[in-house]
Amino acid sequence: MTGPPGYLDTASAEPLHPAARETLLAALERGYADPRRLHGAGRDARLLLDNARAVVAECLGARPDEVGFTASGSEAVHRGLLGLLAAGSGGGIVHSAVEHSSVLHAAQWHASPAHVSVAVDSAARVDLDAMSTAARRPGVGVVALQAANQEVGTRQPVDDLDLPDDLPLFVDAAAAIGRMPLPTRWSALAGSAHKWGGPSGVGVLVVRRSTRWTTPFPGDDGLDHLGASVPAALAAAAALQAVLAEREETAARQHRQVDRIRACAAALPDTEVVGDPVERLPHLVTFSCLYISGDELVTGLDRRGFAVASGSACTASTLEPSHVLAAMGALTHGNVRVSLRRDTTDDEVERFCTAVTELVTDIRSGIGL
Amino acid sequence: MSEPSVELDCRGIPCPRPVIELAKALPTVEVGELLAVVSDDPAARHDVPAWCRMRGQEYVGEDSTADGLPRYVVKRLT
Structure with a gap:
């Protein structure tokens, strides 16, 4: 199967990968129940969700218990970034000037005089020295730097960033997952399945076990958002696996x-x-x-x-x-x-x-x- | 800065029109003279300097009209 000719907007949404389609159709029959329930149908849904989690974890170089599913990429960004602040003592977000709007919206929502937007050069690459300096200012709670820019494609030198040991780093990898090797040093990382050929309505949030994170919104203190669709999560995992195999x-x-x-x-x-x-x-x-x-x-x-x-x-x-x-x-x-x-x-x-x-x-x- | 030789009033007109008007008016000023465009489109703040860079003209800066609208000033170099 080939995609729709002329469709050249995959950075907004990639057409569903054939592997995701097959998995989604099969999982729709089995993954309808609430995965928290103890009955057979619930256990079935839980099994599918855990399977999705294990696959995504392996694809992203994480442990299964570090991976959560959300209802969108933006939600993964909001939960991830604000959850790092909520677990610390709050404070400001140091971010590049070219972060995705979901990062900027989170910063606006969590108003702080300690926020810093760090300038980029004419290629959209962040000024690493300026970011490193800003990260050491008083009142800073987290640094946010994308893996690659969603509008112009420039990769950010995330692994070269010099940060204080105890300051968490949030990486928005939505534009990069499935496209390029990911940065290796981050406290939390977010992605969006429909940007790699999974279904829409699936975000992924990965938080390192060594990182302090707590939900910034009302609800249970787990990484998963309870509205996440089990069949869609499994299809997203299948798409990611397939995309990485041919990356x-x-x-x-x-x-x-x-x-x-x-x-x-x-x-x-x-x-x-x-x-x-x-x-x-x-x-x-x-x-x-x-x-x-x-x-x-x-x-x-x-x-x-x-x-x-x-x-x-x-x-x-x-x-x-x-x-x-x-x-x-x-x-x-x-x-x-x-x-x-x-x-x-x-x-x-x-x-x-x-x-x-x-x-x-x-x-x-x-x-x- | 000295007063521009020509001022274009592009209030209420969205980009790229103010930049098009700027390009059309450029030959009407002498090399070394200033040309200004008044624009309330926020894109003009980025696009007038970008036009200068791409067309080899000098972006002099931004000031305001008497009624408080942004005015972007350009110096003709070629």
Whole structure:
């Protein structure tokens, strides 16, 4: 089975992996009960959930009892990050300026004068020295740094970060899981299954046993959110296992295909490709075209059969442009984010390059510049 | 900063239009002269400096109009 041709927005949601589909259909028959119950159906659901937990743990280099399932990636971020603060003495969050909105929202919700947003360079890479210095300021309770950026693909040097021994590090790995080797040093890590080909509605939260964490919200003090779907968790685990088995091959192909799109975009007049050209996610590329609005590009490409995302303000739910592009000093209008499926073909990439070149030329010709 | 030779009023007009107007107006000022654009679109704060960088012009800075709207000032270099 192949994915829908032209769908190039897997950084928002990857189509369901065939392994996840099979597992989900089988688990729907068996995983309906409440896994906390002591009857047979409950034990069955518990067995499936524990199986999912064991698989995800192995895939992420963790122990099964360090893994919890939540109802979304954002919920995993909120529970993980705020739970580290709740277990300590509260305090501020030191985070990069280009974290996912779920991290920024958690910081806004947990107001603290000790929060610090650390600047990034023009490639969106965080200033490690500034982050390390900020982490040593009084009142800081946790540091949050993503494994890779969700909008421009740049990998963050998480393992090179110099932090005080007792300060917990939260890593949002949602954009990176299944795509690249993960950072190894973290206290808690979060991910989102539909970004690796699992079903939507499954987040993963991993908290090291040596880390102090407590639920920041009403409810039991476990890592799992009780609304998490057992069949979906199992399908997410199956997808992750399948994706990791083919990761290096997929990543090598996607890296090459993205290089082709980067070259095509860079050849367009008044267009800049943003994000690190090498230290990046394999499947994702972002570029901005002067004098064009993001929604003209997204709808124009949609008419030509391609689905892409944009960080431009006119395509967002707010009037503010992407905080990631703004923090990098990149052009925020005319922005397009392309993220490849695991089965995107070279031919599809060529057709995309042709379509985007024609579209940009067409729109520009009507501006009168 | 000295007063710009040309000021474009783009209030109420979303990006990229203020940047397009800036590009169109650039040839109307001499090299070395200042050109300003008034814009209440928050994207202009990022996009005017980015346009300068991409088009080889100098971004001079931001000030405000008499009625308090952001105004972005550019110096023509080429």
